Amino acid sequence: MSQSKQEAQDAHNAQMQIIADLFNKDTDIILKLWMKQQAAAGSLRSDLISEEEMRQMSFDTLAGINIAVSAGNMDDIEAEAFDAVKTNLKKVSERYAMLDFSPSETATFIFSLKEAVMDALQQQYENDTDALFSGLMLTNKLVDSLGLYTFECFAEAQKALLAEQMSTMSAMSTPVMQIWKDILMIPIVGTVDSARSQEIMDAMLEGLERTDSEIILLDIQGVASIDSAVANHLLKITKAVTMMGCHCIVSGVTSHVAQAMANLGLELGGVNSAPTLRKGLRMALASLKEINAQNVDV
Amino acid sequence: MHHNGLLSRLQGALVVDIPASISSDDLMELSATVLQRLEFDDVAGVVINLQQLRVTETALLQTLDKMLSMIQIMGVPAAVAGMQAGLITALVHLDINTDRLCFAKAVPRAIQMLKSA
The missing domain is CATH 1.10.490.10 (Globins)
Structure with missing residues (x-):
C-alpha cells in the first residue's frame, strides 16, 4: 500500500x-x-x-x-x-x-x-x-x-x-352463506366486472362443492347497474352452477332492473329469477322440495 | 388403452367413466368406442361421469365437447355428472355450448334426468 x-x-x-x-x-x-x-x-x-x-x-x-x-x-x-x-x-x-x-x-x-x-x-x-x-x-x-x-x-x-x-375485501365482497339446508346465498353489492364475476363464480362453486348444497341464490339487489356486460357475467355464473348439477336462482331482479334490461334488449334466458330475496327463497324451497322428491325416486 | 372398465350399462343408460388423468388422444379413442356402442346398443342415453377427472387442458376439454356433440348428433341424449369446480371454470372460459346438455351431481340423478327428458 x-x-x-x-x-x-x-x-x-x-x-x-x-x-x-x-x-x-x-x-x-x-x-x-x-x-x-x-x-x-x-x-x-x-x-x-x-x-x-x-x-x-x-x-x-x-x-x-x-x-x-x-x-x-x-x-x-x-x-x-x-x-x-x-x-x-x-x-x-x-x-x-x-x-x-x-x-x-x-x-x-x-x-x-x-x-x-x-x-x-x-x-x-x-x-x-x-x-x-x-x-x-x-x-x-x-x-x-x-x-x-x-x-x-x-x-x-x-x-x-x-x-x-x-x-x-375480496372475501367480504363475495360472502357465500348457508341460509337453509342445501341452500346457499350470495349477495352481490357494487359493480360486477369480469374479475369480480370470476371471484363470484369461484366462491359459488367452492361453496356448493364444500357444502354439497343443491341451490344457490344470487341476490343482485345491490348491484350498481346492469348492462350487457354484467348480464353476460351473470349468465356465465349461472351456467357454471348448472354445470355442477345445481340450481341457481337470481333474486333482487327489481322492476327497475327489468326495465333497464328490456330497454337494452337483454334477457336472462333460462335463468330462474325473482324480484325479491323473499320470493327467491320461496322459489328455492319449492325447488328443493322437488329435488328431494326426485332423489327419493333415485 | 382398454375401454372395457370405463363403460357400463346402468338402468338402460350407457355410463362412461372418464379417468382422473386421460390424454386428448385417449379420450378421442374412447369416444370412438362409445359411438360404436351407440350404433349397436339400444340405450336411453349416455352419462359422461367426470367425477374423477382433474385434467383441465384445453385440448382435452375440446375433445370432450366434440364427444358430447357427436353423441347428440347420433340422436342420443347426453348428460354430464360429477363436474368439479376447476373443470367447470375451465369450460366456462372456453365458452362451450352446453345448452342441450343435462348436468347432475352424480350418475343416478343424471340417468333420471335423461329418462325424464
Missing part, C-alpha cells in the same frame, strides 16, 4: 473511532437528543404509538448501529455487522405501516437521528473542527443509507398490507 493510501486509511479509521466511541459511550445522550428531535419534527404520534414504545424502538436501533460501528463498519450496510440494525429497522417500518404512519413520518424516524448525532458530536468535539467535520460526514452517509433501507422496508410493508386488505 502506498504511503498516501495508508494515510487515508489511517484517517478513515480515526474518524470511525470517533463515531464508534460516541455511539458506545454516549448512547443515552444520543437517545435523549434523538427523542427530542423526533418530537420537534412531529413524528412522535402519541395518538398512534406510546412514547415508551418509540423509545424502545429508537434504543434498539441505536444498539444495532453500535454493534455495526464497533465492528469497524460504517460504509457498507449490506455487511453482516448491520444485520441487527436492519432487522430492527424492518420491524419499525412494518409497525409504522400497520399504524398508518405517513411515509414522511417514517423517514423522519431515521433521518432525525442525523441531527441527534450531530448535536452529540458538537457537544463532544466543540473545539476539534477536524474531528467534528469527519464525524458529520460519516454520520450523514450512514444515516442516509439506513434511511433508504427503512423507506424500502416501509414501502414493502405497505404493499403487503394493501394486498392483505384487498384479499379481505
Whole structure:
C-alpha cells in the first residue's frame, strides 16, 4: 500500500473511532437528543404509538448501529455487522405501516437521528473542527443509507398490507352463506366486472362443492347497474352452477332492473329469477322440495 | 388403452367413466368406442361421469365437447355428472355450448334426468 493510501486509511479509521466511541459511550445522550428531535419534527404520534414504545424502538436501533460501528463498519450496510440494525429497522417500518404512519413520518424516524448525532458530536468535539467535520460526514452517509433501507422496508410493508386488505375485501365482497339446508346465498353489492364475476363464480362453486348444497341464490339487489356486460357475467355464473348439477336462482331482479334490461334488449334466458330475496327463497324451497322428491325416486 | 372398465350399462343408460388423468388422444379413442356402442346398443342415453377427472387442458376439454356433440348428433341424449369446480371454470372460459346438455351431481340423478327428458 502506498504511503498516501495508508494515510487515508489511517484517517478513515480515526474518524470511525470517533463515531464508534460516541455511539458506545454516549448512547443515552444520543437517545435523549434523538427523542427530542423526533418530537420537534412531529413524528412522535402519541395518538398512534406510546412514547415508551418509540423509545424502545429508537434504543434498539441505536444498539444495532453500535454493534455495526464497533465492528469497524460504517460504509457498507449490506455487511453482516448491520444485520441487527436492519432487522430492527424492518420491524419499525412494518409497525409504522400497520399504524398508518405517513411515509414522511417514517423517514423522519431515521433521518432525525442525523441531527441527534450531530448535536452529540458538537457537544463532544466543540473545539476539534477536524474531528467534528469527519464525524458529520460519516454520520450523514450512514444515516442516509439506513434511511433508504427503512423507506424500502416501509414501502414493502405497505404493499403487503394493501394486498392483505384487498384479499379481505375480496372475501367480504363475495360472502357465500348457508341460509337453509342445501341452500346457499350470495349477495352481490357494487359493480360486477369480469374479475369480480370470476371471484363470484369461484366462491359459488367452492361453496356448493364444500357444502354439497343443491341451490344457490344470487341476490343482485345491490348491484350498481346492469348492462350487457354484467348480464353476460351473470349468465356465465349461472351456467357454471348448472354445470355442477345445481340450481341457481337470481333474486333482487327489481322492476327497475327489468326495465333497464328490456330497454337494452337483454334477457336472462333460462335463468330462474325473482324480484325479491323473499320470493327467491320461496322459489328455492319449492325447488328443493322437488329435488328431494326426485332423489327419493333415485 | 382398454375401454372395457370405463363403460357400463346402468338402468338402460350407457355410463362412461372418464379417468382422473386421460390424454386428448385417449379420450378421442374412447369416444370412438362409445359411438360404436351407440350404433349397436339400444340405450336411453349416455352419462359422461367426470367425477374423477382433474385434467383441465384445453385440448382435452375440446375433445370432450366434440364427444358430447357427436353423441347428440347420433340422436342420443347426453348428460354430464360429477363436474368439479376447476373443470367447470375451465369450460366456462372456453365458452362451450352446453345448452342441450343435462348436468347432475352424480350418475343416478343424471340417468333420471335423461329418462325424464
